Structure formats: structure tokens, C-alpha cells
Amino acid sequence: MSSADAPRQAAEAPLPPVEPPSAGFLIQLFVIPGVIVAAIVGVWLLFTSLASDTGDPRTYLEHLRSSTDKRWHAAVYLASALAGDEHAELRYDPKFMADMATVLDQSLDGGDTAEQAVAFRSYLSRALGHFHIATSLPTLVKAATTQRDPNEVEVRLSALEAIAQLTDNIRRPLAEKLLPQAAALARESADAVRASEGGAEAANRLVALADEADALARIATRSADLGARAGRLAEAFSPAVDAAERFATSEDGRGRIDELRATVAEIARQAREAAAVDWQASSPLAEAVLGAAGEFTEEERDDPRLKRRVPYAHSLRERGAYALGVLGGGEALVRLDEMLGDAHPNVRYNAATSLCRHGAASERLADTLVEMLLAPEVKVEEPEGGFNESVKETIDTNSKQQITINALRAVLLLAAENPQADLKPIVAAVEKLAETGEPQRLRIDAKTALETLSKRG
Structure with missing residues (x-):
């Protein structure tokens, strides 16, 4: 399946029933530039194919501690094993989690900011997010706040996602x-x-x-x-x-x-x-997530996937908005409301989705949801030399469709979590989408959403 086909198939998927959203569901609503997603998926599939062993995951801990290429194999294999059901018991094993966290902690302390070392820490962070116990939380917080080089933003992004997933787990x-x-x-x-x-x-x-x-x-x-x-x-x-x-x-x-x-x-x-994941003002966890959500540095980093230098502050704010939505709390909701005014659309849209999860209705949230439904803005980092017009148009169209689908899902979450919320401007936008949305799949999904919204009374 091509990178262009994936967003199209996602946009054509039927709306899910309204239910308490998991972190896995929220990450589907998470806005990540399409070209980056395609590159990440390609790398993931490459290393997952290397990690097709069926051995005991515990034996791979020694490979993690090595300085050879085997640690790549081990990190990706462990992330895959922890995500599956065959070794589900490991997700509750505090010693196993502590051993993995120790490797990540030592790698962070080592300070190597070369591409492979940074990617290794990124995979380890993601793997730790699959656990269902809080043993590694301090190490993930450390990974989310450590940056001595612009390239380490990759580790921070992975750690923020892992913190959110771990909290939900x-x-x-x-x-x-x-x-x-x-x-x-x-x-x-x-x-x-x-x-x-x-x-x-x-x-x-x-x-x-x-x-x-x-x-x-x-x-x-x-x-x-x-x-x-x-x-x-x-x-x-x-x-x-x-x-x-x-x-x-x-x-x-x-x-x-x-x-x-x-x-x-x-x-x-x-x-x-x-x-361990309860929100406490000024705690290391709260400071790590709020810090990412408030990152406005103008620094750039080398991205070999795009073969150019790219700004990264908005990526941290995107993940920060996602993590704040999972963690919750009054301080988190205040920051999310502020993020609805962010200059970058991905940040605004992630903040809106997180606020819908908590039923935190407001006029500014309604305005953002209407934008997502009827006039979504797309910003995609382009590789050196840019895209040809056909590819650019495909990415733009599919990204807008996916944002609209995400907005419909977010509206249903808001309606379920806050039955008293005034949704008149949002419902009007959904009605317009049901009449004029393209492709037909959007009109069908909008009509389905209207049926659900009509039952609010």
C-alpha cells in the first residue's frame, strides 16, 4: 500500500461508536505530517521484519546493553513483542520494565547525539509506553526533557507519546x-x-x-x-x-x-x-508535558528523511497537546484552551481533540471544530526539492479529509462527555458538510454524526 493510499483508506473508514477514548484511539486523531508518517512507517516495517524472532523477549535485554547493531534489533523486537498479546504478561513485570528503563537512562546519560543513538532511545521510549505499570515513568520524564542537540527532539516526541500511552494503560x-x-x-x-x-x-x-x-x-x-x-x-x-x-x-x-x-x-x-500519573502541579511529570506544550524555540534540526533542516517546536506542542488530553486536570485544560490560538494548525487541532475528550466546551473550541470540519488547514514539511504537483495535491486532499473525519469523531466525544454543551454552530457545520462534503464518504459520515447528535434532546 502506498503512502498516498493509507490516508485515503483512513478517510473512508466508518465512524466508530462513541465510547471512552483510549490513547490508541486518540493517536488516530493525532495530526502528524503525512510525509513524516510515511517515512516512520517505512523504517518501522524494515526493522520489524528484522525482529521476526520468536524467542523469549527477556533474552534481548543483553542485546540492549551491547554497543553493537544487535541493540537495534533488540529494541525494535521488544517494542513489537510488548505491543502484541503473546507476551502480555511482560507488560506487568516491574523488573523487566526497570531493566529496560535502566538501559534508556544510561543511554541518556551517555549523551551520544548521533542519529543511531537518538533513534535507539526513541524506540526504547516507545517500547516502555506499552507497559501497564509506572516503574519507568521517571526515566520517560527524563527522556521527554533532555535535549542537548536538536536531533534529540525525536526522543522527546517518543517519550511524550509513551507517557500518554502508559497513563492510559x-x-x-x-x-x-x-x-x-x-x-x-x-x-x-x-x-x-x-x-x-x-x-x-x-x-x-x-x-x-x-x-x-x-x-x-x-x-x-x-x-x-x-x-x-x-x-x-x-x-x-x-x-x-x-x-x-x-x-x-x-x-x-x-x-x-x-x-x-x-x-x-x-x-x-x-x-x-x-x-504515579495523577496530575500534580509543579511535579516533574506536569513540568515535562507543560514544557513541551509551551515550546516555541526557533531552532531547527537535521532530518535525513526530508534531507533538510526543519523547525521542531510545533511538533513538541502537538505531542504536548495529546499528552495533556490524556493526563487531564485543570491546569492541563487551561493550557489546552490557550493552544486553540496556536499559529500551527496541527497544534490547534490536537488541542481541540483533547478538550473534546474532557467535554470542555467553549466558543473558541467550537470555532476550531468548525474550521476542522469545513476549512481545515494543512501544513506538511516537504522534502528538499519539494513534491511534484500530483503528490502535493494528493497529500493535501487526503490530509484535509482525515482532519474532517477526526473533527466528526471529536464532536461526538464532546457531545457524549458534555450533554449540556451548546453545539449549535458545530451542528450547523456538520449539516453543511452532510450537504456539500466531498467525497461522498464525508457526507455519509456527517449524516451518521447528525443522527447521533439528534438524540441529545
Whole structure:
């Protein structure tokens, strides 16, 4: 498939159902210049073909520590293995993650800014983003803030994406499994003890905590302090479970209580992991992401893919907007709102998507979404000598279509997260797109979005 075909197929994909967006879904809405994407994908496929081994990923740690070309093979293989399901257990292995983070940390300290050394650190950062525990977070923060040479921006970009993905990986089990499971078991346990003499109070307490668990699950993937809140909920559950146990007279009731206690213990454990990515003002994590989102240096870097020097500040702001949307928090939302006025369209569009994730409606957000729907601006870094007119037109057309598709998805997220938001100007833009959008796929998707929006009441 050619680089021109990929954006076209993406633009023709049907709109997904509205659901809590994962970092993987958000990265689909992420604006990255098409020529860069094509180059990255080409390099990735090249090295993935080298990494087709089926051995134990743990054996590749020694290759990471070597100074030979084998460390390239190992870094790409490990990133591929961690992304797949065959070795999913490694994503929860703190020692394995710590060993990989140590290699990255040592490479950062070594200070080699040659192209291969920088690319090696970039791959390692991406690999660490596949874990579901926070062991390597300090190293990723270090990678996101270390820049002694313009070429190291590649590592910073990869580390920012990894931080966002890691955050989502840690929070999602609480949102999708543990909190709903605790709520269901608490209600079942309440039913089991309510009939016992004196058990009504214990049952009512479990039901109240079940309601809290359900409420937290609904906002978990965008809660900036999920770790702290889930930890407090687990602490409240423990004495309630102990109190209810005294009134569980049936074997089935005692079984439900035991399951609930085990689930609460798992919530407490996962809450400790999530606390590491809770937003705290002036923390190294917050400073790293806010720093990238506020990067306005005029420096340029050599990019061998484009065979020219290119500015990089807007790329950091793009990734910063993406990471802020995943991390959340009042300070993050304020910065994202400011970024709607950025001079670079990619930054504006990523900020808009992140704000939609949090239901943070505003007049300026509406203006940006209307722009994305009806008149998207495209800025693509061109290689030395430029594109021929045919290639340039294809990239421009496909990029605009993808931005419009992303805007439709973002609008549906905003509507789902903020049912009271005034979407009149946005709906008007979607209606216009449904009538005049080209190609036909855009008109169909716009009409589908209108059907969903019409159900808001």
C-alpha cells in the first residue's frame, strides 16, 4: 500500500461508536505530517521484519546493553513483542520494565547525539509506553526533557507519546474492569446480607459504595486524580466488606464477599500505580508535558528523511497537546484552551481533540471544530526539492479529509462527555458538510454524526 493510499483508506473508514477514548484511539486523531508518517512507517516495517524472532523477549535485554547493531534489533523486537498479546504478561513485570528503563537512562546519560543513538532511545521510549505499570515513568520524564542537540527532539516526541500511552494503560483497567466489577459484586453481596437480621445497614453501605464505584468508572480514563480517588474508595470498601461478612450466612453470599474483597485489594494495588500519573502541579511529570506544550524555540534540526533542516517546536506542542488530553486536570485544560490560538494548525487541532475528550466546551473550541470540519488547514514539511504537483495535491486532499473525519469523531466525544454543551454552530457545520462534503464518504459520515447528535434532546 502506498503512502498516498493509507490516508485515503483512513478517510473512508466508518465512524466508530462513541465510547471512552483510549490513547490508541486518540493517536488516530493525532495530526502528524503525512510525509513524516510515511517515512516512520517505512523504517518501522524494515526493522520489524528484522525482529521476526520468536524467542523469549527477556533474552534481548543483553542485546540492549551491547554497543553493537544487535541493540537495534533488540529494541525494535521488544517494542513489537510488548505491543502484541503473546507476551502480555511482560507488560506487568516491574523488573523487566526497570531493566529496560535502566538501559534508556544510561543511554541518556551517555549523551551520544548521533542519529543511531537518538533513534535507539526513541524506540526504547516507545517500547516502555506499552507497559501497564509506572516503574519507568521517571526515566520517560527524563527522556521527554533532555535535549542537548536538536536531533534529540525525536526522543522527546517518543517519550511524550509513551507517557500518554502508559497513563492510559494504567488507568484503563480501573475504568473498564475493576471498578465496574466491584460495583456489581458489592450489590450482589448486599442482596446476600440484607435478609439477615441486622444486615440492612451493612447492605446499604455496600450499595452506596457501589454507586461511587460506578460513578468513578465513568470518568476514570479522564480523571486527573484517579489514583488518589480509587485509593480512597478501596479504603472505604475494606471496613464495609468486613462489616457485611458477619451477615453473610449462605455459601454463595460468603463467596461473593470473598470475590469483592479480592477485587478491592486489586483496586488498591492499581490505584497505587495510577497515583504515579495523577496530575500534580509543579511535579516533574506536569513540568515535562507543560514544557513541551509551551515550546516555541526557533531552532531547527537535521532530518535525513526530508534531507533538510526543519523547525521542531510545533511538533513538541502537538505531542504536548495529546499528552495533556490524556493526563487531564485543570491546569492541563487551561493550557489546552490557550493552544486553540496556536499559529500551527496541527497544534490547534490536537488541542481541540483533547478538550473534546474532557467535554470542555467553549466558543473558541467550537470555532476550531468548525474550521476542522469545513476549512481545515494543512501544513506538511516537504522534502528538499519539494513534491511534484500530483503528490502535493494528493497529500493535501487526503490530509484535509482525515482532519474532517477526526473533527466528526471529536464532536461526538464532546457531545457524549458534555450533554449540556451548546453545539449549535458545530451542528450547523456538520449539516453543511452532510450537504456539500466531498467525497461522498464525508457526507455519509456527517449524516451518521447528525443522527447521533439528534438524540441529545
